[in-house]
Amino acid sequence: MIVMKFGGTSVGDADAIGRLSSIVAAQRGRKAVVVSALSGITDALLRTARLAAAGDLDEASAAVARIRQRHLEVAAALGLANASGRVDALEPIFAELGSLVRASSLLREVSPRALDAIAATGELASSRLVAAALAARGLPAVWVDPRLVIVTDADFTHAAPLMDETLVSVERVVTPLLARQQVVVTGGYVGATREGVTTTLGRGGSDYSAAIIGASLGADEIQIWTDVDGMLTADPRIVEGPRPVTELSFSEAHELANLGAKVLHPATVEPAVKCDIPVRVLNSRRPEAPGTLITRRPAQGQSAACALACRRPLAVIEIESRGSLRPHEFLSFVAATLERSQMTVALMSAAQSRLTLAVEDDAQVDGVIELLKSAGDVSCQRGMALLSLVGKGTQGDASLFGGAMAALQDIPVCIVSQLPSGRSVGVVVREDDVRAAMTRLHDRFFPQPAVPRYAEA
Numbered sequence: 001m002i003v004m005k006f007g008g009t010s011v012g013d014a015d016a017i018g019r020l021s022s023i024v025a026a027q028r029g030r031k032a033v034v035v036s037a038l039s040g041i042t043d044a045l046l047r048t049a050r051l052a053a054a055g056d057l058d059e060a061s062a063a064v065a066r067i068r069q070r071h072l073e074v075a076a077a078l079g080l081a082n083a084s085g086r087v088d089a090l091e092p093i094f095a096e097l098g099s100l101v102r103a104s105s106l107l108r109e110v111s112p113r114a115l116d117a118i119a120a121t122g123e124l125a126s127s128r129l130v131a132a133a134l135a136a137r138g139l140p141a142v143w144v145d146p147r148l149v150i151v152t153d154a155d156f157t158h159a160a161p162l163m164d165e166t167l168v169s170v171e172r173v174v175t176p177l178l179a180r181q182q183v184v185v186t187g188g189y190v191g192a193t194r195e196g197v198t199t200t201l202g203r204g205g206s207d208y209s210a211a212i213i214g215a216s217l218g219a220d221e222i223q224i225w226t227d228v229d230g231m232l233t234a235d236p237r238i239v240e241g242p243r244p245v246t247e248l249s250f251s252e253a254h255e256l257a258n259l260g261a262k263v264l265h266p267a268t269v270e271p272a273v274k275c276d277i278p279v280r281v282l283n284s285r286r287p288e289a290p291g292t293l294i295t296r297r298p299a300q301g302q303s304a305a306c307a308l309a310c311r312r313p314l315a316v317i318e319i320e321s322r323g324s325l326r327p328h329e330f331l332s333f334v335a336a337t338l339e340r341s342q343m344t345v346a347l348m349s350a351a352q353s354r355l356t357l358a359v360e361d362d363a364q365v366d367g368v369i370e371l372l373k374s375a376g377d378v379s380c381q382r383g384m385a386l387l388s389l390v391g392k393g394t395q396g397d398a399s400l401f402g403g404a405m406a407a408l409q410d411i412p413v414c415i416v417s418q419l420p421s422g423r424s425v426g427v428v429v430r431e432d433d434v435r436a437a438m439t440r441l442h443d444r445f446f447p448q449p450a451v452p453r454y455a456e457a
């Protein structure tokens with residue numbers, strides 16, 4: 001039994017859905033398909049929600065019409081639209097989106113609950129389209145509403161799955177369909193509370209949906225089909241020519257995802273680890289490429305470092321105690337302030353009276369700085385990035401530290417740290433220096449294989 005998840009670019013247009021259909025058709029045995037929204041649609045929906053919240057109903061309604069139109073064009077290109085260009089299964093989804101947008105613009109407010117109902121439209125519509133495309137190709141595909149499968153808490157916009165209840169739903173809704181050899185197609189990212197209120201698992205959450213469903217079904221493998229050849233030695237948008245990493249352990253993959261390798265949602269690995277299910281990252285444009293296999297077994301015969309990751313934008317906050325608090329009081333004050341603001345700390349370095357924190361650079365940073373000022377002198381640098389070298393052998397390996405620092409040469413580095421997992425070395429640099437710093441680290445730790453030289457004739 002295989003769970004196959006296809007990301008936004010892998011369902012972005014009719015050609016992509018055609019490739020998806022061939023990949024699904026070629027997979028033997030029982031299979032469940034989890035899909036993201038069409039590429040760019042979640043961003044478009046969230047922008048639409050902001051327009052509605054600002055009371056701009058005309059613009060918001062025009063945006064809804066464009067989103068609907070994009071789906072209808074894909075459906076038409078796949079031969080799924082009826083004579084009047086409509087797709088019956090999609091109409092209720094867009095009618096509900098229209099109502100949500102009208103209500104939000106009347107209220108001039110979009111609550112997290114409403115935002116989730118709006119954002120969920122993307123996966124509800126894309127999964128309907130994919131199910132219809134697979135059926136049109138002759139596969140026994142059946143659409144399943146993700147809200148009947150993934151049960152979550154009510155933490156709207158980043159809800160957490162309730163695994164026991166989800167297991168019961170999966171057994172009730174999905175297992176019987178698979179037993180009848182049907183290909184189950186559902187939307188990722190979306191779930192519902194026990195009461196049936198729509199939630200989402202947070203941005204990039206379709207990978208997590210696939211892992212949750214895979215773990216609940218006791219799948220043999222969870223496949224993450226995306227637009228690159230697997231987990232690469234660095235983000236290809238930053239470094240030229242990164243290479244696929246053929247094998248990773250769960251912990252290395254988890255670390256890379258947490259440190260910014262966007263190809264996997266950071267929570268994806270957790271359900272897979274619990275049930276010891278291999279995760280394979282594959283390229284839907286090049287299904288023949290081997291991709292990356294992520295398993296419990298640590299990869300054999302690999303060099304100490306396996307890949308680089310970049311997390312940004314970050315703000316680096318420095319707090320120097322004025323001495324009015326004793327060291328442990330100072331530390332616990334800072335910890336309590338961060339906890340109250342629910343601030344995500346990417347990296348921390350501490351000396352007795354001085355703390356340096358790299359935190360996500362978002363709208364909360366100014367408020368947190370104000371609060372911290374009562375414990376000491378605070379300074380802050382915005383627009384920073386954490387670059388990490390992840391690998392099984394970075395623990396206690398001074399040559400990796402030394403190598404990283406030597407590679408960075410004159411690029412200013414404001415924090416250098418062995419990350420707490422013991423598997424990574426991290427440096428914080430200015431965002432402006434990211435490309436140069438990543439390229440130098442990549443050249444140092446993942447040099448291109450030497451090109452054979454041929455004697456001139």
Ligand code: ADP
Pocket residue numbers: 006007008009010036204225226227228230231232233234235236237260261262263264307308
């Ligand atoms: P999907 O829509 O398939 O979920 P994402 O955009 O979420 O795809 O993730 C794939 C993207 O992740 C790649 O196109 C790449 O730009 C980015 N990425 C960042 N770091 C890495 C890495 N180390 N290896 C592969 N891709 C990476």
Ligand code: ASP
Pocket residue numbers: 007008036037042043122188189202203204205206207
């Ligand atoms: N469509 C959602 C997003 O863009 C979830 C996903 O693609 O994984 O964040």
Ligand code: MG
Pocket residue numbers: 007204207262263264265
């Ligand atoms: Mg993704």
